[in-house]
Amino acid sequence: MHAEYTPLEPAAAHTAETARPASSSLDIVPLSRTSSSSTTTDLGPKPPESSEPGVRREIGLVSASSIIIGQVVGSGIFSTPASVAQLCGTPAMALILWLVSGVFSLGGALASAELGTMFPQNGGMIRYLAHAYPRPRALVATIMAYSVTFFCRPAAIAANVAVFSQYFFYAAGRSDFVQDRDYLLRGIGAVTMTGLLLLNVVSVRWSLRLLNFFAFVKIATLLVVSFTGFLLMVGAVKRTAGTNWSRGFRGTRLDAQSFASAMTRLFWSWEGWSNVGYVVGEVKNVKRNLPLSLGLAMSTLAVLYLLANVAYFSVIPLEDIDNGTLLAAQFMDKIFGHAVGQVVLPVCIGLSILGVVMSELFGGGRLMYTAGKTGFVPYGAVLGDVHPRFGTPIYALLIIWALSLVFLFAPPPGKAFDLLVDLVQEGMWYFYALTAFGVIVLRRRLPDYPLRRFRSSLVLSFLFGALSLVLGILQFYPPALVP
Numbered sequence: 001m002h003a004e005y006t007p008l009e010p011a012a013a014h015t016a017e018t019a020r021p022a023s024s025s026l027d028i029v030p031l032s033r034t035s036s037s038s039t040t041t042d043l044g045p046k047p048p049e050s051s052e053p054g055v056r057r058e059i060g061l062v063s064a065s066s067i068i069i070g071q072v073v074g075s076g077i078f079s080t081p082a083s084v085a086q087l088c089g090t091p092a093m094a095l096i097l098w099l100v101s102g103v104f105s106l107g108g109a110l111a112s113a114e115l116g117t118m119f120p121q122n123g124g125m126i127r128y129l130a131h132a133y134p135r136p137r138a139l140v141a142t143i144m145a146y147s148v149t150f151f152c153r154p155a156a157i158a159a160n161v162a163v164f165s166q167y168f169f170y171a172a173g174r175s176d177f178v179q180d181r182d183y184l185l186r187g188i189g190a191v192t193m194t195g196l197l198l199l200n201v202v203s204v205r206w207s208l209r210l211l212n213f214f215a216f217v218k219i220a221t222l223l224v225v226s227f228t229g230f231l232l233m234v235g236a237v238k239r240t241a242g243t244n245w246s247r248g249f250r251g252t253r254l255d256a257q258s259f260a261s262a263m264t265r266l267f268w269s270w271e272g273w274s275n276v277g278y279v280v281g282e283v284k285n286v287k288r289n290l291p292l293s294l295g296l297a298m299s300t301l302a303v304l305y306l307l308a309n310v311a312y313f314s315v316i317p318l319e320d321i322d323n324g325t326l327l328a329a330q331f332m333d334k335i336f337g338h339a340v341g342q343v344v345l346p347v348c349i350g351l352s353i354l355g356v357v358m359s360e361l362f363g364g365g366r367l368m369y370t371a372g373k374t375g376f377v378p379y380g381a382v383l384g385d386v387h388p389r390f391g392t393p394i395y396a397l398l399i400i401w402a403l404s405l406v407f408l409f410a411p412p413p414g415k416a417f418d419l420l421v422d423l424v425q426e427g428m429w430y431f432y433a434l435t436a437f438g439v440i441v442l443r444r445r446l447p448d449y450p451l452r453r454f455r456s457s458l459v460l461s462f463l464f465g466a467l468s469l470v471l472g473i474l475q476f477y478p479p480a481l482v483p
Helices: 061-072 076-088 091-118 125-132 139-161 164-171 182-202 204-234 256-270 273-282 286-315 327-336 338-373 394-409 415-425 428-445 458-474
Strands: none
Touching: 061 204, 061 273, 061 286, 061 338, 076 091, 076 256, 076 286, 076 327, 091 125, 091 256, 091 273, 091 286, 091 428, 091 458, 125 139, 125 273, 125 338, 125 428, 139 182, 139 338, 139 394, 139 428, 164 182, 164 338, 182 204, 182 338, 182 394, 204 286, 204 327, 204 338, 256 286, 256 458, 273 286, 273 338, 286 327, 327 338, 338 394, 428 458
16 A cells, blocks of 8 residues: 655645645645555654654754764775875865865755755655655655665665675785675675664664764774874974975866766765755754754864875875775874774774664665655555554665665676666765755745744755756766776
8 A cells, every 4th residue: 555645735724833834736646656545644744843653753963963974984085085186186186176075065965954954754855855846746756765765775785784894804814815705795794784774673772872883983083084184284293295285286187077086986975964864853853953963064074074185195195095005094004003004994994884884774764664654655554664662664674674685695796786886876966966956946935934944055055956966967978097
């Protein structure tokens, strides 16, 4: 059975206290709805502090920030700066692109914060796109629901859980043991993912505590690298003078192909802030904690990312970068010695990637739950069910887990696995663009919406949407090769 719903009700049915959508003209009906449906599910928001049936508001400011950091910080910041600098030609230009991409990503995050306060229920972009583009029959939101729940999110989980354990083997000095044992890594990933699934099912509170722990590990690792960068800037740590910064912008390459490849890498290093939107129905004091968590998390990471780049390129000359080794490992080797670079850092990166998997499972389960509950995907009565004791979307989590196992084991080893993951991720650019433009659409359509307690910058929203659209188009062109 599919759930029928009419999310936007007549304005007369709402007051400032109930804070329902003020529109009588938009009846959003998903493509998956059948005429045999007999139940009605409201996609629109409830009063700010009311919860959806069965779920509990247990996510505070710290946990909301941890969900964002848990998704954003994986292994990218420890390796991506090398390829970005090589594509740009100079670390100085790379630093500018990191800053530009960070500001644009903050614009996307704040756009998500505005939409999240307007529609404070689980589902994130599914709800935002359904309200911004209701016709025909919520087509945009329906495509997004199927794409993300059945392809993008499970593939992302599979890609991360398949590689995290290799960092622990590397730290133990046994990287050769797993070099040609691809399915051993996948098996370890499957067992680990199953453990994380069980925790997600039985306890929201302990899931959030684990997310907080992973976020602490990520921030602590970045702080060590970034603080070292700060000490290098002020001369407190002696180093051999290099040419990375003295060369300025001499040698900069910014042809369209290199620029597109660099920006794609950069934006994926920032990607993940949308994850908190999928669980906004469980965030306490949404009008305060949602914008604050997005702003704090993204601003903090921007500072740490920039300082980390300064640290890397104050120590490692551009011409000495070893593309077969993580840039962060090279840096740690030179500053702190072999033990930190080859043992401590890989463990921290492995935990960081595991934190991404945990965040993806936590948010992905809520996304599948909303897609089912609101009728965008079949069997909504099952997927939209919440365990009466644990208060978790148990069946939605199980489906995300099962699909992730399919993506984990179905592709053969080698490039086929990487290609499959890349293909299912590429469509996200268009959904990000449409979500950012949706802020502008809803400002015009619902200018006095009672739950709009936060207003993002329309300029940043437009710039983020436009750049996301451009990157979505450029991905069909051959990428530039890293020198």
